[in-house]
Amino acid sequence: MYHVRNGRKKHRNGNITHFYHICNPNVPDYYASLYVGNRSKNSLEYGKRIGYILTKFFNFLQKRDVEYWNATDEDVKAYILYIINFDPKTGEISGEPSMGYESIIRHKQTIVRFYKFLWQFADHSVLQINRWKEGKLLEYKTTLTLRWNTVESIADATIDLFLTKFKTTDKEYIMEYTDEEVQAIYSNFSNYRNRSIFLLTLHGMRIDEVLSVKIKDYNPIESTVKPSRSKGTGRGRKRTIVIGDHTASVIENYIRHERNPAELKAKIHNDALFINTRQVEDKVTFTEYTAEAFRSALKTSAKKAGIVGNVRTHSGRSDKATKLVKAMVNGELNLTDETIRHIMGWKTIDSIKPYVDHASAEIAQKFAKEHADDLNKRLLELQGKLDG
Numbered sequence: 001m002y003h004v005r006n007g008r009k010k011h012r013n014g015n016i017t018h019f020y021h022i023c024n025p026n027v028p029d030y031y032a033s034l035y036v037g038n039r040s041k042n043s044l045e046y047g048k049r050i051g052y053i054l055t056k057f058f059n060f061l062q063k064r065d066v067e068y069w070n071a072t073d074e075d076v077k078a079y080i081l082y083i084i085n086f087d088p089k090t091g092e093i094s095g096e097p098s099m100g101y102e103s104i105i106r107h108k109q110t111i112v113r114f115y116k117f118l119w120q121f122a123d124h125s126v127l128q129i130n131r132w133k134e135g136k137l138l139e140y141k142t143t144l145t146l147r148w149n150t151v152e153s154i155a156d157a158t159i160d161l162f163l164t165k166f167k168t169t170d171k172e173y174i175m176e177y178t179d180e181e182v183q184a185i186y187s188n189f190s191n192y193r194n195r196s197i198f199l200l201t202l203h204g205m206r207i208d209e210v211l212s213v214k215i216k217d218y219n220p221i222e223s224t225v226k227p228s229r230s231k232g233t234g235r236g237r238k239r240t241i242v243i244g245d246h247t248a249s250v251i252e253n254y255i256r257h258e259r260n261p262a263e264l265k266a267k268i269h270n271d272a273l274f275i276n277t278r279q280v281e282d283k284v285t286f287t288e289y290t291a292e293a294f295r296s297a298l299k300t301s302a303k304k305a306g307i308v309g310n311v312r313t314h315s316g317r318s319d320k321a322t323k324l325v326k327a328m329v330n331g332e333l334n335l336t337d338e339t340i341r342h343i344m345g346w347k348t349i350d351s352i353k354p355y356v357d358h359a360s361a362e363i364a365q366k367f368a369k370e371h372a373d374d375l376n377k378r379l380l381e382l383q384g385k386l387d388g
Helices: 031-040 044-063 074-081 103-121 125-132 138-165 179-188 192-202 206-214 244-264 289-303 316-328 337-344 351-386
Strands: 003-010 014-023
Touching: 014 316, 031 044, 031 103, 044 074, 044 103, 074 103, 074 179, 179 289, 192 244, 192 289, 192 316, 206 289, 244 289, 244 316, 244 351
Parallel strands: none
Antiparallel strands: 003 014
16 A cells, blocks of 8 residues: 655755655655655645645555556546545435545646656656566557546546535535626626636636637637647647637737737736736736636626625636536537537536536426426416305
């Protein structure tokens, strides 16, 4: 079994550095220990925390007779299902999960970042020698090239099962906006940049996709954008999202009134479309905008709008998926699962299940309410006749 161990290194000047590493069972695992040790430098507690997350993941894989280099999509999916207490036999989450939503997200992020870190060693000379003897070098290269991307895609789809059933704080996460909520959030943003990003998420884009768009990959004539990072598309491939004329006009206002003036003042070029343009005295920050910054702006805007539900950056994408699935389920649009998969940029059709379940339940509830109202109306009419 894998274990987290505390280590110490004595330097020539006499100083001692403490760090955490991972052993299996008592011998340090080189790559895992390198990853955890590096993250222990700035915060020993953070290194310890991610160490425990990785050992939990590694030990789960070990029970499946799989090492982390060989972990498949199914292995990753099985682990996420495991930590949310999903029972594959019943197809239900069995009981309240032992960890909350934020902890589940930390597990996902730690695993994704570990595979991103691991990816750089795919062509490492040591690995080539070790793996070549087994005749699996090409297999390892292929697996690691897209591993971190696939892990995040699989994990996100699986975590949606958790969101559809359990409250994650004192509020449930919003899977679908009303028209009034969209207008309220949009109106309460203080700049065109955040309005543009919000509209792009409503077009079904992940926040990471939105922020990865380069200015050269935004086409105002065709009203399209092409994210540089996109799950499920394969390395080097970009998916094209049609954004509509209104969204394009908002982006144009952002470029004309916010981005271009800031770039002239900063005298710095940045390829990213969405930029942090904050000015402090005479200095203008001109760096790539972050998901954390937008998340904060989104929550502030939603709070000002008086929205009760718990809004997240993924809510816009969930809104798009839910509306598409509803339109398919109730026959408003002639769509198939495969068509929606392409629109949403999902790697596998499994990602649609939470939205189908959500849409079906809501449609069934609406039908039941309408039926009950109709029955109640007829009973009142009958009672009126009897009383007369």
